[in-house]
Each structure stands twice: as structure tokens, then as C-alpha cells.
Amino acid sequence: xxxxxxxxxxxxxxxxxxxxxxxxxxxxxxxxxxxxxxxxxxxxxxxxxxxxxxxxxxxxxxxxxxxxxxxxxxxxxxxxxxxxxxxxxxxxxxxxxxxxxxxxxxxxxxxxxxxxxxxxxxxxxxxxxxxxxxxxxxxxxxxxxxxxxxxxxxxxxxxxxxxxxxxxxxxxxxxxxxxxxxxxxxxxx
Numbered sequence: 166x167x168x169x170x171x172x173x174x175x176x177x178x179x180x181x182x183x184x185x186x187x188x189x190x191x192x193x194x195x196x197x198x199x200x201x202x203x204x205x206x207x208x209x210x211x212x213x214x215x216x217x218x219x220x221x222x223x224x225x226x227x228x229x230x231x232x233x234x235x236x237x238x239x240x241x242x243x244x245x246x247x248x249x250x251x252x253x254x255x256x257x258x259x260x261x262x263x264x265x266x267x268x269x270x271x272x273x274x275x276x277x278x279x280x281x282x283x284x285x286x287x288x289x290x291x292x293x294x295x296x297x298x299x300x301x302x303x304x305x306x307x308x309x310x311x312x313x314x315x316x317x318x319x320x321x322x323x324x325x326x327x328x329x330x331x332x333x334x335x336x337x338x339x340x341x342x343x344x345x346x347x348x349x350x351x352x353x354x
Contacts, residue, residue: 181233182224188240189227192316193305198298199223202324205296206287207331214331222327222334226279232323235276239269239315246312262306262314269318276322280329287325292318299324 176184186196200219207214226232245251246259258266270292277288295303299321306313 176233178228178230181230182228185227185233185236188236189320192240192243192302192313194298194302194316194320196220196223196227199320199324200327202291202297202299202321203327203331206290206324206328211332211335214335218331218334219327222330223323226276226323226326226330229279231279232276232326235272235319235322239272239319242315243312246314247310259314260312262303262312266314269315272315273318273322273325276319277325277329280326280333283332284326284329287328288322291321291325296321296324 189196189199197216197220200216200223203219203222204214204216207219227236242259246256249256249260251259257263262269273288273292274285277284291299295317299317302313302317302320305311306317
């Protein structure tokens with residue numbers, strides 16, 4: 166009798182980061198492309214932000230456990246739809262990205278909601294206006310053999326959350342500068 170190998174279910178933040186980065190790259194999404202959406206969105210409201218802080222925010226967000234689960238599930242649902250693996254009407258609904266199907270946006274709201282109502286508002290802007298890589302994913306999803314029904318919303322939600330995180334980090338830095346206090350916080354924004 167051979168021993169059954171234990172299934173790995175729990176991952177470290179570094180592992181979740183690497184697995185999410187890998188699956189996003191496999192689906193044609195770079196972290197820099199997500200950060201660019203965050204930068205353009207937040208630069209309208211916050212002076213002196215850098216692309217580096219936007220990238221750092223994207224990296225932090227994709228290392229979070231809830232986001233890990235959302236990214237992995239979204240990519241897998243889209244892949245299965247591309248392969249025609251669903252049965253019944255849901256196959257065509259997902260594959261064609263039916264406008265009245267809102268579960269993909271619900272997942273996006275969950276991810277962006279990690280950064281509160283502002284995160285969700287930022288997601289709404291990205292979802293409606295289709296910035297950067299989100300537009301490219303959405304447009305590519307209309308081509309035969311490609312499905313990005315869930316991925317475009319998850320990517321947009323990550324960008325929205327990162328944009329919100331950037332605003333929070335910048336506000337925290339401003340508050341510390343104004344008080345003259347040395348920056349110290351038990352909270353990791």
C-alpha cells in the first residue's frame with residue numbers, strides 16, 4: 166500500500182504572491198500593467214505618487230489570502246469556460262460574458278472592498294471605463310477561444326484596491342510629516 170500524499174491547502178503570503186503572479190502572467194497580465202491603472206487613477210487625486218508605490222501596493226494585495234482565492238478561482242473559471250467544461254446555459258453565459266451576469270463583478274467588489282467603500286468606488290470606475298490591461302482583457306475576451314469574464318474584473322479590483330491603498334499610505338505619510346512624529350504604526354497599510 167502506498168501512502169497518499171497530503172494535499173497542500175494553506176500557503177504562506179510569499180507562496181500566494183508567487184502563485185498569483187504566475188497565474189496572472191499565464192493569462193497575459195503583468196503586475197506592472199495593474200499598477201499602471203492604479204497610478205493613473207490615483208494620480209488624479211494625489212500629488213507626487215510613484216509607480217513604485219503602486220506596484221508595491223499591487224504586490225501586497227495579491228499576497229492576501231482572500232485575494233489569492235479570488236485570483237485562482239477567477240482564472241480557473243475562465244480557463245474552464247474556454248475549454249467548454251461547464252454544462253448547460255452557464256457555459257455560454259460565462260464564455261460570452263453576458264452583460265446581465267454580475268457574479269464576476271460581485272467577486273471584483275469583494276476584492277476591492279478589502280479597502281472599503283472607496284476601493285469599491287474605484288473598482289466601479291475601472292469596471293465601467295475599462296482602463297489599461299482591463300480593456301485589453303475585456304477586448305481579447307470577445308475573440309473566439311478566449312474568456313476573460315472573471316479575470317478582467319479581478320484585475321480591475323486589484324488595481325482599485327491598490328489605488329486606494331496608495332491614497333491611504335500617502336495620507337499616513339502626510340499625517341506623520343505634519344505632526345513631526347517618527348513614523349511608527351502597528352498597522353501595515
